[in-house]
Amino acid sequence: MISLHLTRWLLGYARFSVVGGSHERFLNNCARSGIYLWDITGGKDGGACVAVQSYRALRPCARRANAKLKVRERHGFPFATKGIRKRRGILAGAVLFMVIVQLLSLHVWSIEVAGNSSIPTEQIEAELVRLGVTPGTLKSKVQPQMLQQKLMLEFPQIGWLSVNTRGCSAQVQLQEKVDRPLIVGSQGETVCNIKAARTGQIVSMNVFTGTAQVSKGDAVVEGQLLISCVVEDKLGYMSLRHAAGKIIAETSRSLTTEVDLKRAEVNPTGKTLTRRCLYLFGARVPLTFAGKPEGEYRAEGVHTDLKLMNAVLPLGFYEEKWTEEKSRQITLTKDQAIAEAKRLMEQKKKEELKDAKILSVSEDTQFTDSRLIYAIKVKCEENIAQESEILIK
Template sequence: MFIIRFLHFLMGVVPFEAIGGFPERFLNLCVQNKIALWDCHSRKGILTACTTAKGYFRLRAVANQTGMRLHHTGKSGLPFLLRRYRRRWGIAVGLLLFVTVLCVLSSFIWSVKVVGNETVSTQYITDTLASMGLKSGVLKSSIDPSALQSEGLVAMPELSWLAVNIKGSSAVVEVKERGMPPEIVPSDRPCNIKATQDGVILDITALDGVPMVQQGDAVVKGQLLISGTVEDKVGHTMLKHARGTVIAQTQRDIVVQVPYQQTKRTPSGKLTERRSLVLFGLRIPLTIGSNPQGNVDVQSVERPLSIGDVEFPISVRIDRYQPYTEEVITLSPEQAEEQARQQATNQAQTDLAGIEILNQAEDVQHADDVCTFTIHALCKEEIGLEEEIQYSAPDSP
């Protein structure tokens, strides 16, 4: 129904009345001359119907042949709309310019979004990608997603995976950080269980699959613990989703180094803000004055104009300049050791969270310019990790 109405709009619609004459002959001639009519009604000698703009002009000859008088009761559609504004060339020029600007703007990247990061900052990722050419205001045709993926992983070792997807005028960067929780293998897919750490097996329970090690065995990271490849009684090989628990005794070392000579920064002077308008990648200063020079810590915040999830290539950038002074201080061995111990303890609370510690020892070494503090932790933990078995399904006969 919508398509029919749209076609009527393109061709123009003229409702009309035909009075007197011979209505039956009028309709027959319309059919013979292929003049489209619809919504036809006859009442008290008056025939009412609708036709197209072109068809109405052809009806005049048919009306003369059948002795009927035509009178249109209205007109609507694109032909009449264009005729009404045919002398207003400014509208046509404006529409043409709008379409041209829209086409030009759609060929650029106007926003870069990062998803999937938790500990790695979005600013760090966008700044790194900007140095490689992916930033607001660049042509979409100049972006090579595969090259950005390989170069980005080299430049940002904190990431284990990176993908660039172009959606309209936005570039969506999907990342995965190193050390993030592994993806769980769906239960309907075959998998093995492998070791995540070096250690000595304390207990192994295989609920599904074949255990490949036993209590007391020493294993290394990546070693197969429970296999998902099993054989039935007649020797047929099957792939299963291995399930089970593997508890091992592991050794974890946390090492922190603190130099005796350190540079201390102390804020000095007044905090200065500079605002600028970023329009299509071009920065336009909104604040009069020069930026502070010398030792200055700069923090930048950019707030894009957006409506819902749609971001526009317009944003306000705020740069905050904080002057500071630097002072070189020398720690005593005791101060360096205390600082290293505190840092190592904090790191251990994070790295060993949820792990049972059987025994813990500390080791301190003082060199000429650095203090090295080490925590040796003997742990008891689950070291099994599911790893999907990659295989090719046999071709159907």
């Protein structure tokens, strides 16, 4: 029923009245001529509805019935657009708009990446650009299977990935791999010895599992066996275990760092330039007509995508800030070089001796024509127990 009303409205129809003559004869003439009427009413102003294209055929039927026809109402698309049809510019614009929309719907205008946590979105988008998927790419050229394979090869930390085109958007859904937790089994499942990670003299020993091969006060070298995985029970039977223990030894460590006495120092001058542009359907529209500045500048850019109902629109803004910098050659004094070397050495000590107890430190400073070599010898106490797994077939 709805389709019938919609068809009548699209084709257009008119409601008319039959004035004078014989109404019954008029209706009979219409039936003989095959003219379809609906909503027929009787009475003095009786009439009916008829399709626009059939209205002219009613006149001979009315003349044979000595009646006249009078149009009361006009309905449908042809009458609703009667005024617009006279304005060809509006019709041409409507047709052009439909063509443009159809052409735009064949392209990908936004790229959405979801599910990533450790992998930056910018890296995935850059890889998609390298593979040829950018705003404005034809959807027919997007090959999901190929993209899935190449993205997973490029990012091994991805466990699952899918690429789909929905509307004018390319959606990349992924799930990163979860590192398998270290499963510590019962004794005997993993067999390993404890060896010395460094050369030193043992200060204290705590053997949790296994058979100790050294004693407190012994001097050991790197790689020497400290705790054996072979354990003998009270009955004299041997078994292999997962050796474990804490061996604290006094060790000596040497750390070295170097500082260049001559270097280039870069400082901002305070002069900045901001450039903005609009990205619309993959095209870049400049909003600031300043050109790229000449000289030494440091550029920082921020791209902002516009969203509607969590959907990325093919519209975005890009703003880049250029900061002028001046570089000059400077020469560090001995005191400045030593202070810089000590600062770097403190960072190195935190990284390499973070679990060690420092007992004493001796320094050695050597200057060349262009460099400072700063070295220290550290005596410390640290845990030198290192697991060495034994593979048994």
